[in-house]
Amino acid sequence: MKENLKYGSIEVVCGPMFAGKTEELIRRAKRLKYAKKKYQVFKPSIDDRYHKKNAIVSHSLLSEDAILIEKASDILTHLDNNTEVVIIDEAQFLDQEIIIIADTLADNGIRVIIGGLDLNFRGEPFGPMPQLLALAESVTKLTAICLKTGEPATRTQRLIDGKPANYHDKLILVSASESYEPRTRKSHEVPDKP
Secondary structure (H helix, E strand, C coil), rough: CCCCCCCEEEEEECCCCCCCCCHHHHHHHHHHHCCCCCCCEEEEECCCCCCCCCCECCCCCEECCCCCCCCHHHHHHCCCCCCCCCEEHHHHHHCHHHHHHHHHHHHHHCCEEECCCEEEECCECCCCHHHHHHHHCEEEEEEEEECCCCEEEEEEEEEEECEECCCCCCCCCHHHHHEEECCCCCCCCCCCCC
């Protein structure tokens, strides 16, 4: 039996909105392209913020072609046999199966790079991200700039008609700057948070 000499891993890039997570994934993809590594990029179809739906797109409009998926298991359906690296953006929108899939891919010698919000607008761990962070060999936690204080922001503030969203408002609302902004812990507001 031939020994698998590839070493898989999980890398997570996380932080609030406007921290540059997608831009960092695109930067890593460009390095992979330069190194002539076979990689595939995936993103949940719910992320339709920009006109180019079959790509991951940063807020600064950098882009990288991507395969749209409805659920985590769709990655396995689209995975090419010779893929060395799998990049997944907006992982917080995927189902919990992404945890097992990422772990299995890494166990099989594939480098898995995952981007996503670590906290939701309530300031609580978001979807499968806490488990992915725990499994990761490498974590890059980015910050944005708080629009109220100018300090490093670690939270995402949801605004509805210019006012902080209530704790009991709908959890997922995909949008851009008109609905969200980065905030520090101190300036992050969530009315009715227990």
